[in-house]
Amino acid sequence: MRKSIPALCLLGLFPCLLAAQDMEGLKRLPPFERAIRLVMRYEGWHGPDKAPYIAYGHRILPGEQLSYGMSREEGEALLRKDLLERCALFRRFGADSLLLAVLAYQVGHNRLLGYGKMPKSRLIRKLERGERDIEREYLSFRCWKGRVIPSIERRRRMELALLYEP
DSSP states (O other): OTTHHHHHHHHHHHHHHHHHHHHHHHHTSOHHHHHHHHHHHHHOOBOGGGTTEEBTTEEOOTTOOOOTTOOHHHHHHHHHHHHHHHHHHTGGGGGGHHHHHHHHHHHOHHHHHOBTTBOOOHHHHHHHTTOOOOHHHHHTTTEETTEEOHHHHHHHHHHHHHHOOO
16 A cells, blocks of 8 residues: 555656646747647647537638548648738737737637727737736636636646747
């Protein structure tokens, strides 16, 4: 029994060690590659059951002729194209453009930039004022139907850790 307790403790630490190794591996990649890996990890592959989304979370737009039979490589190319478009949209925010692009990939750029009667998000307003202490505002995008979702919060924290450059 005494020998099994340390073994169980080590087994409990094993997932944490793997996560730390994974984090170090991701930190060695260029920022855009980190963003791609993060989105691929958290979005997962979308098949026909996730319509109107395809590949790694691309929303099929009217007039697009995309097939659910696309390969993973084609899905990754589509993700790269989508993230580059969003980076261009947030270009004026400089170093934070990639972080905002990744956030907009999940929540939509209209939710950040505002549209119609919907105002700009606090995150965007703070960045426009030149303030870069955005952790609280960034983490506020972790709710769904008014409730904090732990998996989304983990995703936001990982995005901040890997993509935010103070």
